[in-house]
Amino acid sequence: MTKDPAQSQPTCPIARALTHVGDAWSLLILRDAGLGLTRFEQFRQSLGIAPNILSRRLAALTEAGLLERRAYSEHPPRFEYLLTEMGRDFGPVLHAIGAWGRRHGGPAPLSVPVDAETGVPVEPVVVDGPTGRPIGSFPIRLRQP
C-alpha cells in the first residue's frame, strides 16, 4: 500500500481490517501460524520469503495485535510468534478465502480442509449468523454510522 485506505474511508470496516491484513505475505504468515508454525526460520522456509520482508511483516502483525512475540531462549535471545485471540479470530476468514481459491484458483490439485476427527471435508461458507442465510443470497446495504 502506498497509503492507508482506512484514512480516506474511516467508517469502512473492510478498509480498517486491511490496514492490518491487506497484503498476501501477512495473510500467509497468519495461515502458517494457524498451522502451528511459530519461529522465524519456520516461516521463512515455508514461505520462501526474504528475511527482511518477513521481519517487517512479523513486526507489523505483532504491533497490530494479531501475533504475540515471546522469548523461548535467553542465551542466545530467540523469539517465537504466537497467534493472539485477535489473530486466531481471522482464521475463519482465511478458510473462506481458501474456499474461494478452490472454486476459482485453477485446475491443479489443491489441499482440502477436513474435520480433524472424522476426515470429512469442510466447506466454508459465509452466512448471516442469526438466520443462517448465505451472504450473497439476499440484498444487503450498508448503514453508515
Added chain:
Amino acid sequence: MTKDPAQSQPTCPIARALTHVGDAWSLLILRDAGLGLTRFEQFRQSLGIAPNILSRRLAALTEAGLLERRAYSEHPPRFEYLLTEMGRDFGPVLHAIGAWGRRHGGPAPLSVPVDAETGVPVEPVVVDGPTGRPIGSFPIRLRQP
C-alpha cells in the same frame, strides 16, 4: 508482492486466491464494484488512489477474471468494469473481512451491513456449509492432494 506465493505453494488454495486478491487496493475495488461502482473515475474518487495504480489493479482483476471490461461509449472510447460471477463470489469473503474489522479494527464508528429489506443488521460468520458449525469451533487439518 515481490513474488507470487502460489509458485512456492502450489497446492494451497489460499496462496492461489491471493495471487488475485492479495492486496488491499484490489480488495477495495471489489468492495466498491459490489456497491455498484463501475467507472474509472468513480473508483478513483472513492478510493483516493493514484490513477496509474488504479489502472494496473483494474487490468489485473480483469485479466484474472474477477471483472469484465465493457465499452459504454464509442466516441470517445470509454469503459466500465463489472463484477463477473467469479468476482461476485468473493463478496461474502469481503463481508467476513468486514465483520472481523468491526470486531478488531478500533473504536471509531463503522458502517454496518443490514438486510436491505428489513434493515436488520447482518452478522457474517464463516461456517461449515453442510453442518452449520462455525469454522474455528472444531479442529481442522489440511489434507494434501
